Amino acid sequence: MTNAGPLDADEDTFIAAVRSGDPARFALITERHRRELQVHCYRMLANYEDAQDMTQETFLRAWNKRETFQGHAAPRTWLYRIATNACLDFLDKRNDRTPVPAELPDSELPYLQPYPDRMLPEDPQESVVARETIELAFIVAVQHLPPRQRAVLVLRDVLGWPASKAAEALELTVASVTSALQRARVTMREQLPGRRLDWRSPATHELSDDERGVVKSYIDAHERNDLDRLTSLLRDDLRFAMLPDPGTVLTTAEDAVDGWVSGGLFQRGHDDWRGVATTVNRMPAAALYLRAPGDPEYRPFAIAVLHVVDGKIAELTGFDVTGKPWLDLPPAL
Template identity: 80%
Template sequence: MTDTGLPDTDEAAFIAAARSGDAARFALVTEPHRRELQVHCYRMLANVEDARDLTQETFLRAWHKRASFEGRATVRTWLYRIATNACLDFLAKRTDRTPVPSGVPDPEVEVPYLQPYPDRMLPEDPQDAVVARETIELAFVVAVQHLPPRQRAVFVLRDVLGWPASTAAEALGVTVASVTNALQRARVTVRAQLPARRLDWRTPATHELSSDERGVLAAYIDAHERHDLDGLAALMRADLRFAMLPDPGTVSRTAREAVDGWVSAGLFGPGYDDWRCTATTLNRMPAAALYRRAPDDPEYRLFTLAVLHVVDGEIAELTGFDAADKPWLGLPATR
């Protein structure tokens, strides 16, 4: 994404609002950028709650720095610059925002702070590169977390948003040469983290679920509601990767290991044998919202989310998330 040919807040209206000293008027002209800035912060931080906080921090900083807007770049670029640096400041203060060892025999890490991003919170323009499926899927967001913060910022600004090196350098207060070097290193790291089938994040974007994805999701929901462990296992690749977040040490590397772990944890046993599921999408991926009815409870309550990555009609990756007490998901708490 670049400024060329893209809609932006009317500059004259922005300048007038900034000079007026009217905070409400300023908020009105900057608010249209909230969704895309929040996605940007999410890619930097992999956490919806952090992204929401940092987006609000961006608007607060923009208000306090409004006199610094000189019109040499668009308002959108100016806001992205503020948001990027707000995220870098946040990461500099947090020691718990880096991947950690997963505990599986082969070297692998988990991102325990990873949260799924509801599609309903994405910008509404389906053509916008901000919401390209290839750069919002969980695997891509996790791969970006392996980058040091400044490399992360360079990679997102250059390869996701499509900024020129000079613009990214100005935003980060570094040289063009530094940006170029950081981007080269970042690309190597990201490519090492992504499966070969998902290396090209710069091809024309896709957005919609495929018929395979819709079919597998429907079959997953049906098997789960019928307590059909064999049916669930049949939907998965033998080398399925499973993780349940934010619980540590839950990574499984095979479908058999994942199913055995679910059984040992009590799935479909007493208290975990009454389910209703709803199809949804998160990170532009097929997902099931799993509602559990506990004994003596008249209602099914939102319990977990299962996000599926489907390859050739099979589930290659299954990521579970705790869904309780997260109203930002936009899902009913009961059904």
């Protein structure tokens, strides 16, 4: 958990870097916070590439505003404040990022992107809450909040900031922050029914045996074109989305597989599969590769991110992997 309390960086070193006027020295000190700031921006924006851009914008703003750092707060707190406001400025300019209407749970979120686990913070304190607050369901739920409610929720409930620090960062009153947090929590409970909502208490981020087994079976079913096995892995209240195509479907297992087949999958030309087990957003995932007739290699097709409940797939979110080298998947098999 990141908080606004004790310093985790040498404040004297940071102040010296600020006063030196040396951009290389300043960058070296601030760079250590890149991963956690990028995750913070991702929680705000739900898009990996935008989070990268806003993290870079944060460092640029920090350099330009370096003389405003007076040591009254930890360097990381100062950077989080800048990152939060960079994200809010970004959202203010993007009409396509307005909060998702409550009646459309996650069907209109074409900008959602998966987050590669290798880019998550390595800090063990961040890791104990990372899975709960990086899973796709949480990221999507946050997008239902107006930008400032979104910022308040992340600062208060995810990062554990006191109300006074959040208010200062957002230039709001403590009463406004408290009210915004209450409204945000109501929305999050509506969007995450039955999910764990206490994000500040420790939670494992390791995959369970069930999750690993389901991913292995999911890949095996594809490689064998075993539709019965694939059907058996899905719950009968499956939530399925294939981004960037809009629309989340609530479907039975049989209807889901029938729909994939009617769309051309598992038919000639789309029946020679290989898969690689991986994780994104600290969730089990399968990177699927397809070999076209006459092609000696299997080419990336999609990555399926799975939410597993009681040994079955309850949610399947597919992403086109084209143009996403940051997922660090093999270019061919």
